[in-house]
Amino acid sequence: MIIDSVTESKKRMSSDVTEVILPSMGEGIAEATLVKWLKKPGESVNKDEPLLEVSTDKVDTEIPSPASGTLLKTLATEGTTVEVNATIGWIGPQGAEIPAASVKKAGASAGKPSPASPSRSGTGAPAPAMTRAAASNTSATTFFHDGSITLRSSPLVRKIAREFGIDLRRVPGTGLGGRITKVDIEAYQQNPMAHMPAGQPVAAQPPLLARVSTQNANGQETLEGVPVRREKMTKMRRLIAEHMVESVRVSPHVTTTFEIDLHKVVEMREAHKKSFAEREGFNLTYTPFLIRAAVEAIKKFPVVNVSVDGDEVLWKDAINIGCAVALGAEGGGGLIVPVIKNCETKTLRDICKSLNDLASRARSKKLQADEVIGGTFSVTNPGGWGSITSNPIINQPQVAMLGIGAIVKRPVVTSDDKIIIRPMMMASLTFDHRVIDGEGGAMWLAEYKRVLESWAEVP
Amino acid sequence: MSANAFDLVVIGSGPGGYVGAIRAAQLGLKVALIEKFQHLGGTCLNVGCIPTKALLESAKTWDKLQHIEELGFQAGSPKYSWDKIMGRKDKIVDDQRKGLRFLMKKNKIEVFEGHGRIAGKGKVTVALKDGKSTTLETRNIMIATGSRVRQLPFAKTNGKGIMNSDDVLFINEVPKSMAIIGGGVVGIEFASLFARFGTEVTVVEAAPQVLPYEDEETVKELVRCVKKQGVQFETGAKITAIEDMGKDGVKLTTAESTRIFAKVLVSIGREPVTDDIGLNTVGITTDRGFIKVDFATYKTPCDGIYAIGDVIPTPMLAHTASAEAFHCAEVIAGKKPHKVNYEANPSAIYTYPEIASIGMTEKALKEKGIEYKSGKFPFSPMAKAKIEDATDGFIKILYEPKYREILGVHIVHARATEMIAEFSLGKVLETTVDEIAHTIHPHPTLSETIMEAAHAALGAAVHM
Numbered sequence: 001m002i003i004d005s006v007t008e009s010k011k012r013m014s015s016d017v018t019e020v021i022l023p024s025m026g027e028g029i030a031e032a033t034l035v036k037w038l039k040k041p042g043e044s045v046n047k048d049e050p051l052l053e054v055s056t057d058k059v060d061t062e063i064p065s066p067a068s069g070t071l072l073k074t075l076a077t078e079g080t081t082v083e084v085n086a087t088i089g090w091i092g093p094q095g096a097e098i099p100a101a102s103v104k105k106a107g108a109s110a111g112k113p114s115p116a117s118p119s120r121s122g123t124g125a126p127a128p129a130m131t132r133a134a135a136s137n138t139s140a141t142t143f144f145h146d147g148s149i150t151l152r153s154s155p156l157v158r159k160i161a162r163e164f165g166i167d168l169r170r171v172p173g174t175g176l177g178g179r180i181t182k183v184d185i186e187a188y189q190q191n192p193m194a195h196m197p198a199g200q201p202v203a204a205q206p207p208l209l210a211r212v213s214t215q216n217a218n219g220q221e222t223l224e225g226v227p228v229r230r231e232k233m234t235k236m237r238r239l240i241a242e243h244m245v246e247s248v249r250v251s252p253h254v255t256t257t258f259e260i261d262l263h264k265v266v267e268m269r270e271a272h273k274k275s276f277a278e279r280e281g282f283n284l285t286y287t288p289f290l291i292r293a294a295v296e297a298i299k300k301f302p303v304v305n306v307s308v309d310g311d312e313v314l315w316k317d318a319i320n321i322g323c324a325v326a327l328g329a330e331g332g333g334g335l336i337v338p339v340i341k342n343c344e345t346k347t348l349r350d351i352c353k354s355l356n357d358l359a360s361r362a363r364s365k366k367l368q369a370d371e372v373i374g375g376t377f378s379v380t381n382p383g384g385w386g387s388i389t390s391n392p393i394i395n396q397p398q399v400a401m402l403g404i405g406a407i408v409k410r411p412v413v414t415s416d417d418k419i420i421i422r423p424m425m426m427a428s429l430t431f432d433h434r435v436i437d438g439e440g441g442a443m444w445l446a447e448y449k450r451v452l453e454s455w456a457e458v459p
Numbered sequence: 460m461s462a463n464a465f466d467l468v469v470i471g472s473g474p475g476g477y478v479g480a481i482r483a484a485q486l487g488l489k490v491a492l493i494e495k496f497q498h499l500g501g502t503c504l505n506v507g508c509i510p511t512k513a514l515l516e517s518a519k520t521w522d523k524l525q526h527i528e529e530l531g532f533q534a535g536s537p538k539y540s541w542d543k544i545m546g547r548k549d550k551i552v553d554d555q556r557k558g559l560r561f562l563m564k565k566n567k568i569e570v571f572e573g574h575g576r577i578a579g580k581g582k583v584t585v586a587l588k589d590g591k592s593t594t595l596e597t598r599n600i601m602i603a604t605g606s607r608v609r610q611l612p613f614a615k616t617n618g619k620g621i622m623n624s625d626d627v628l629f630i631n632e633v634p635k636s637m638a639i640i641g642g643g644v645v646g647i648e649f650a651s652l653f654a655r656f657g658t659e660v661t662v663v664e665a666a667p668q669v670l671p672y673e674d675e676e677t678v679k680e681l682v683r684c685v686k687k688q689g690v691q692f693e694t695g696a697k698i699t700a701i702e703d704m705g706k707d708g709v710k711l712t713t714a715e716s717t718r719i720f721a722k723v724l725v726s727i728g729r730e731p732v733t734d735d736i737g738l739n740t741v742g743i744t745t746d747r748g749f750i751k752v753d754f755a756t757y758k759t760p761c762d763g764i765y766a767i768g769d770v771i772p773t774p775m776l777a778h779t780a781s782a783e784a785f786h787c788a789e790v791i792a793g794k795k796p797h798k799v800n801y802e803a804n805p806s807a808i809y810t811y812p813e814i815a816s817i818g819m820t821e822k823a824l825k826e827k828g829i830e831y832k833s834g835k836f837p838f839s840p841m842a843k844a845k846i847e848d849a850t851d852g853f854i855k856i857l858y859e860p861k862y863r864e865i866l867g868v869h870i871v872h873a874r875a876t877e878m879i880a881e882f883s884l885g886k887v888l889e890t891t892v893d894e895i896a897h898t899i900h901p902h903p904t905l906s907e908t909i910m911e912a913a914h915a916a917l918g919a920a921v922h923m
Binding site for chain 2: 154155157
């Protein structure tokens with residue numbers, strides 16, 4: 001076994017003193033027994049020369065020296081168990097000083113208390129800090145449900161998860177051996193956002209930065225020479241990040257875009273917006289029209305309204321439209337997707353009311369947990385900020401998302417070669433190529449366009 | 460550390476205390492165990508679970524001998540020796556005591572024989588058998604002093620005519636007649652025992668149902684079977700006086716009548732032993748004798764003092780105490796054990812037939828307004844039940860209709876107690892009825908009935 005000592009042990013100080021760290025010896029090996037120091041304190045050692053022998057569950061090996069110099073001090077004695085990443089010694093020029101604080105800290109984490117000593121807190125050394133693991137570029141072993149380990153739950157929990165479409169990797173397990181129990185999934189259902197343990201990744205270990213950040217002379221952290229300020233993501237931000245990465249991993253995304261003439265919709269809205277606002281107490285926007293048209297298109301081409309489970313497709317009778325709402329500064333930033341349930345039975349006016357209710361409660365964070373799950377198709381509308389066209393990421397476990405662009409007046413050439421001004425809009429359908437082919441996506445958008453261009457329903 | 464300084468002192472060596480002591484020793488703690496009675500093992504081993512089950516097994520054998528000709532044997536007219544039956548019981552108990560002594564030695568647990576009392580934080584004094592006293596210093600104390608039989612205020616037991624469950628285990632002959640006051644687990648087990656040896660047994664219970672914490676349906680079946688063994692039941696009875704008249708027997712007076720019995724067994728429950736263990740020195744108070752603890756750690760309000768088993772308000776069962784003590788020892792050793800799962804805590808009654816149950820009864824489900832369904836299957840059609848000549852009884856699975864989570868299981872059968880553990884595991888793993896039905900059970904066994912009850916719950920039992 002070849003161990004690159006240079007990447008594992010690194011100089012931690014401005015002087016030439018190098019910390020000797022027990023390097024990672026492979027996946028799943030958390031500790032090793034120090035069999036023998038091959039050098040005594042005071043002896044000199046060359047870089048990459050065997051320095052000590054260790055024994056693990058899997059292998060016995062020699063650890064090469066991370067630097068040339070004198071072995072100044074050894075912090076772990078022969079026969080003790082040492083955790084990977086623990087400091088076990090120091091190498092430097094003869095007579096160089098070792099910082100007292102470091103010695104103390106390293107000493108405390110090097111050996112395990114012997115089982116005979118009656119200690120109430122006999123749980124061994126604290127785990128190495130994340131920054132350390134990141135610095136040595138080893139992937140820290142985690143207890144989280146990252147898909148690579150078998151997810152432990154129960155038959156009951158799996159039934160509940162299936163019914164509500166809950167991704168069990170997101171549910172922290174508190175049962176025996178991390179098993180997800182009924183109590184855990186119920187707590188998660190109550191409050192999916194708040195249920196993340198503080199300071200822990202949501203599900204998968206978030207990928208670390210590919211490049212190691214360093215510190216400049218002022219002690220400021222820099223990335224590729226650029227000074228940076230480190231800030232913890234909020235729970236919601238972390239959830240979004242994880243969901244997006246997961247969605248791209250799971251679904252092959254394809255986007256197709258149509259240009260749609262909205263003059264009938266604009267005329268309808270203009271004709272009714274005053275009376276609507278007086279009657280309903282809120283403004284009539286375009287989004288309900290755009291959702292209502294999507295429902296009609298889904299009824300004709302329901303393949304965009306399914307989920308994929310392994311090699312099976314789950315067809316859904318309900319059309320529940322998720323509508324992405326940016327929470328803005330008022331809502332503390334981030335994004336939430338409330339779901340308008342059973343749109344297949346709703347009129348345009350019903351959808352107006354539901355959307356207004358959900359969006360305003362989303363911004364004031366008063367949504368119920370079941371109002372953000374169960375969506376079967378989603379719509380996002382960055383057009384409100386002027387975006388012409390977009391390329392959304394699918395909201396799992398759905399298979400398609402409609403991105404709506406800004407409504408812009410454009411010169412349009414009619415079939416009889418006249419140039420007229422029309423309110424035009426780009427509509428992009430991003431779909432999961434596992435179940436929807438280019439033809440299916442285009443046919444859906446063509447139907448969507450047809451509905452909007454022939455609009456007749458009164459709001 | 461001086462010779463009398465410990466990491467943990469356990470007061471009481473029953474199935475709670477000794478298990479806690481062993482677990483703590485396994486985890487590297489220096490442990491002392493204090494026992495005030497002559498033998499280790501507490502109520503369970505000395506005057507509880509073990510001796511009663513030994514006698515009940517003898518009753519089962521005797522009962523079988525009565526019908527031995529139906530099974531094709533000629534055994535003349537069978538006889539029994541009560542002395543030898545008691546001797547067998549004593550030997551089993553004694554073997555187990557020796558085993559316990561060995562376990563203490565093996566785990567280097569220091570045993571102090573005497574009455575242990577807390578004497579302030581980190582101190583326990585032991586009034587030793589030889590009249591001397593010693594004080595142990597300790598970081599932690601586990602109170603595991605258990606429980607004792609409860610007395611009737613107007614009729615103290617005297618070990619002669621009026622007995623409690625401790626006394627009756629040493630009774631020198633089978634009495635001609637016996638009134639058993641209290642139809643709880645202990646009372647019903649002794650009723651089933653003595654009735655089969657020919658005693659005319661009358662169970663006198665104040666409540667409308669005997670075994671009030673068990674499911675009404677299994678109790679009804681048990682009562683039906685036990686009545687066939689000759690036990691008479693008087694429920695809703697009010698006892699006004701009990702008088703031991705020496706060799707003329709014991710006079711029992713209820714609101715309805717006055718009768719003479721050879722013996723009266725008082726089995727009206729148990730109470731925690733917490734009155735003389737020095738709780739006042741550390742300011743721990745009790746509620747009806749029970750010590751308040753945090754059920755995740757078994758910590759009392761006093762730092763460094765823990766309590767488990769019958770002295771805390773959880774089910775008074777040996778296996779419950781063991782589970783609590785095991786957990787508590789791990790907490791004391793600095794581990795973070797998983798909480799004891801009281802929903803998966805089975806109960807067992809060793810009458811003939813036995814009752815074993817876990818989770819909620821139908822009555823409790825109704826009272827809590829929890830929606831449930833029931834899957835039930837009798838033992839009578841099962842081949843193995845016929846082979847074992849034990850066709851009485853049934854299994855009933857109560858489950859939540861949507862996900863079919865198992866809410867309660869009630870088994871009444873000659874070997875019910877050996878079958879309930881499947882559901883203990885099932886509860887721990889949150890198994891639903893579907894998995895039970897899907898699990899292959901060996902044929903021919905009684906356990907197939909479990910699978911059939913699950914199939915019945917799902918709407919299609921095979922063998923019915």
